[in-house]
Amino acid sequence: VTDEVVYLDHAATSPVRPEVVEAYAEALGHTGNASSLHAAGRAARRVVEEAREQVAELLGARPSEVVLTSGGTEADNLAVKGIFWARRAQDPEHRRIAVSSVEHHAVLDPAFWMAEHAGAEMSLLGVDGDGRLDVAAAREELDAHGSRTALVSVMWANNEVGTVQPLDDVVAAAHRHWVPVHSDAVQAVGVLDVDFGASRLDAMTVTAHKLGGPVGVGALLARRELGIVPLTHGGGQERGIRSGTVDAAGAHAFAVALGLAVQEREETAARLAVLRDTLVAGVLARVPGAHLRGPVPGIPESAREARLPGNAHFTFEGCEGDSLLFLLDSAGVCASTGSACQAGVPQPSHVLVAMGVDEVDARGALRFSLGPTSQEADVARLLQVLPGIVSRARDAGLSSTPARRAAG
Ligand SMILES: Cc1ncc(COP(=O)(O)O)c(C=O)c1O
Numbered sequence: 001v002t003d004e005v006v007y008l009d010h011a012a013t014s015p016v017r018p019e020v021v022e023a024y025a026e027a028l029g030h031t032g033n034a035s036s037l038h039a040a041g042r043a044a045r046r047v048v049e050e051a052r053e054q055v056a057e058l059l060g061a062r063p064s065e066v067v068l069t070s071g072g073t074e075a076d077n078l079a080v081k082g083i084f085w086a087r088r089a090q091d092p093e094h095r096r097i098a099v100s101s102v103e104h105h106a107v108l109d110p111a112f113w114m115a116e117h118a119g120a121e122m123s124l125l126g127v128d129g130d131g132r133l134d135v136a137a138a139r140e141e142l143d144a145h146g147s148r149t150a151l152v153s154v155m156w157a158n159n160e161v162g163t164v165q166p167l168d169d170v171v172a173a174a175h176r177h178w179v180p181v182h183s184d185a186v187q188a189v190g191v192l193d194v195d196f197g198a199s200r201l202d203a204m205t206v207t208a209h210k211l212g213g214p215v216g217v218g219a220l221l222a223r224r225e226l227g228i229v230p231l232t233h234g235g236g237q238e239r240g241i242r243s244g245t246v247d248a249a250g251a252h253a254f255a256v257a258l259g260l261a262v263q264e265r266e267e268t269a270a271r272l273a274v275l276r277d278t279l280v281a282g283v284l285a286r287v288p289g290a291h292l293r294g295p296v297p298g299i300p301e302s303a304r305e306a307r308l309p310g311n312a313h314f315t316f317e318g319c320e321g322d323s324l325l326f327l328l329d330s331a332g333v334c335a336s337t338g339s340a341c342q343a344g345v346p347q348p349s350h351v352l353v354a355m356g357v358d359e360v361d362a363r364g365a366l367r368f369s370l371g372p373t374s375q376e377a378d379v380a381r382l383l384q385v386l387p388g389i390v391s392r393a394r395d396a397g398l399s400s401t402p403a404r405r406a407a408g
Contacts, residue, residue, distance in 0.1 A: 010371030146177025162311025
């Protein structure tokens with residue numbers, strides 16, 4: 001039974017769609033550097049510019065606002081560091097970087113790095129027990145320090161617990177003080193209505209491999225008037241913000257994947273929400289000591305869902321997430337703990353800690369993320385194996401917890 005893998009880790013990466021594989025392979029067959037002036041170069045340039053136009057149109061942006069990158073991590077780094085340096089150059093007082101405490105490491109780490117190496121001052125914006133930004137506290141922060149703030153970065157939706165953030169409120173609070181706002185929309189695109197223009201964001205990160213495209217291509221959408229100091233210097237491609245030969249085939253594959261994801265978005269989101277609800281209800285009913293983390297599905301925050309439709313996240317009392325992951329893997333189920341390992345020692349997720357989850361409880365975290373290829377049979381298989389796996393992990397977890405505590 002276990003030779004069929006049940007893939008419940010779409011938030012880590014989603015299968016490349018067959019249509020995209022075909023389009024990508026076809027594009028890879030053409031030679032040409034988009035910066036070359038000869039016919040082959042001009043053909044590659046056309047492919048890039050068409051992809052740029054499509055990406056822009058699908059995300060409510062202008063083509064000139066699309067800066068192609070190698071993916072989400074690069075786009076996040078470019079936003080945090082590049083905007084900080086540009087704002088600081090305008091006014092040396094602009095030293096503060098305000099980011100939510102539940103950001104992906106691709107935002108958090110560059111911000112901390114800037115604090116350590118580039119004279120930035122960090123401000124971590126708190127969240128509530130569901131991982132939702134504390135808007136009142138963010139407003140207070142900006143009212144007190146807006147004139148010294150270089151940028152604000154708050155993700156569109158969280159990759160671990162799926163919480164959708166109140167971006168309208170963040171943008172309004174920051175813009176009152178003329179502070180630009182960046183948002184990492186990596187997990188939102190393809191399942192939520194992401195419109196860069198309508199969002200009034202100043203910059204936004206997207207990546208192809210979470211929506212059926214290849215790994216290694218993405219974009220930072222950035223308003224033309226927003227200053228960004230480049231992190232890479234060289235051929236001056238991408239408005240001089242991101243030097244390096246543009247990946248024409250990757251850009252094409254990205255545009256094709258995004259087109260399909262956006263076209264099918266509403267249907268996919270509705271289907272995934274139903275599957276996710278079955279998964280959540282099943283886990284809570286069958287596994288003692290399971291706690292859902294993040295917003296309760298189906299309870300809207302204002303007019304929209306407060307949680308990504310394909311996300312389910314739990315902590316299991318008395319378990320180590322790593323043991324659960326390993327046992328699930330042996331049973332042919334791919335999931336994620338959502339948190340990183342440092343020097344071989346599992347660390348409690350910074351997201352759960354920011355939500356106020358006890359550090360020991362946070363160690364029993366497991367995320368299941370659904371995507372376009374997910375089916376009822378995947379959820380059924382998970383629900384069949386999980387109760388036994390949790391009780392085995394619990395036996396192992398209880399004996400190893402004191403040792404880990406002593407180590408950390
Ligand atoms: C919210 C978020 N931001 C950024 C990234 C990094 O994107 P990439 O893998 O394209 O560098 C990820 C993927 O893990 C993510 O989930």
